[in-house]
Amino acid sequence: MSDFDYTLVEETGKQLYVRALCDLPPDVRRALAHAYEKESQPGAKEIFKTMLKNVDVADGKKTLICQDTGLPIYMVKIGSGFNWDGAEVKERLTEGAVRATREYPFRGSSTHFLTRVNPQTSVGERLPVFYFDFVKDADCLEILMVPKGSxxxxxxxxxxxxxxxxxxxxxxxxxxxxxxxxxxxxxxxxxxxxxxxxxxxxxxxxxxxxxxxxxxxxxxxxxxxxxxxxxxxxxxxxxxxxxxxxxxxxxxxxxxxxxxxxxxxxxxxxxQCWPARRARAKVYPDGSVEYGY
Ligand code: SF4
Structure with a gap:
């Protein structure tokens, strides 16, 4: 087993949740701007203007685009060129989601399906949702985070x-x-x-x-x-x-x-709703992290 420091994965999991909620990907921004240009009905045009303003305000105040912080979904691709510990990755990303919720802080949206008790952590039984995949010719861990509103x-x-x-x-x-x-x-x-x-x-x-x-x-x-x-x-x-x-x-x-x-x-x-939120990161074995969308 390598001596890779998995606290980095935890921090990345946390950052990704916050980034996804606050920073709309450029392709979505372009699509909304294009929709505003293309829309022919005045009322609808006004709504697009408000949406774009909402995104600007979130940028300026570094705040959430929408109050529904959603359930955390992590889509993880594990590069076969490095000996990643999958169980540790899962645990650390879960902790990252908890820390994002408590430290940002924002509303935890997860709840028990029967008692409706909300732990205010955004996680819980079988949450976050994880999709794991394995890829050849890569040594990094690629994590795509998608918060999904109700x-x-x-x-x-x-x-x-x-x-x-x-x-x-x-x-x-x-x-x-x-x-x-x-x-x-x-x-x-x-x-x-x-x-x-x-x-x-x-x-x-x-x-x-x-x-x-x-x-x-x-x-x-x-x-x-x-x-x-x-x-x-x-x-x-x-x-x-x-x-x-x-x-x-x-x-x-x-x-x-x-x-x-x-x-x-x-x-x-x-x-997916108009704020089509997502954030991506690549974590490398040397400890560097590349953020994107
Ligand atoms: S559907 Fe999307 S935009 Fe609407 S409240 Fe939920 S998360 Fe927000």
Whole structure:
């Protein structure tokens, strides 16, 4: 076992939570500014102006963009070029989330599902949510932190289709989910879609899809085409920013896919709200940390 100092991972886990809540990624800022320019309805334009002002105020005061600090999700890629202790990484990131909540301080949003007792730590039984992956040709630990607020998370949906339903059934499901969600997820955010896999994998894919930079297309041209088609269909609903009517209901549709069973065709939708918050860091074996989005 290496003598790597894992307090660095804890500090990074803490910083990432705070950064994600306070500093909106540049691609999201650009998408909101573009939406403001493009929006033709005066009321909706005014809402975009307020959103952009909200981001500026958060920058100026170094404060939260939204009061819902969400549940912490850490998506971790472990480089195989270094002997990382995965259990230690998990423990330290959990402590980082607790410290962010207490030291910033901000509201802890986690609670016991039955008693509703809130430990005011943002963590708890099986929280934070962790996605671990392993990558070759890298020695760093790449951590992507996504705080997930309830307004958007409550609108998540998954459905098991069969191949005979056809791909149009999946597209309709995505569109119907957005229409039913209305104003609840604080639109216009990113619509994350998972297609393929199993019931659990497809749900995870939808969550990974919301963490992709705005407008970065799926590398498969057929899937990328479907992203554009769904974006156009969703924006044509007229739901608009904050559900109050307008041209822009989503900043982007991102689809992540997986092979599935010959008699399955699952689809999942995970909506991200207009402050599509995320923060990324790469921790290197020499103790250096590179922050990004
Ligand atoms: S849905 Fe998003 S923007 Fe709306 S209150 Fe929740 S975290 Fe904030």
């Amino acid at each position: 307004g958007s998370e409550n609108m998540s949906k998954m459905k098991m289709f069969i191949p005979a339903d056809g791909i149009n059934a999946l597209k309709k499901f995505v569109l119907d989910t957005v229409i039913e969600s209305g104003a609840n997820p604080c639109p216009p955010g990113i619509i994350g879609v998972g297609m393929g896999g199993t019931s659990d994998l497809v749900t995870r894919l939808a969550k990974e899809a919301i963490a992709r930079p705005v407008g970065q297309r799926n590398p498969d041209p057929d899937v990328a085409e479907m992203e554009i088609e769904l974006e156009d269909a969703i924006n044509a609903t007229g739901i608009g920013p904050m559900g109050l009517g307008g041209d822009i209901t989503t900043l982007a549709v991102h689809i992540e896919t997986a092979h599935t069973h010959i008699t399955l065709n699952p689809v999942a939708v995970n909506t």
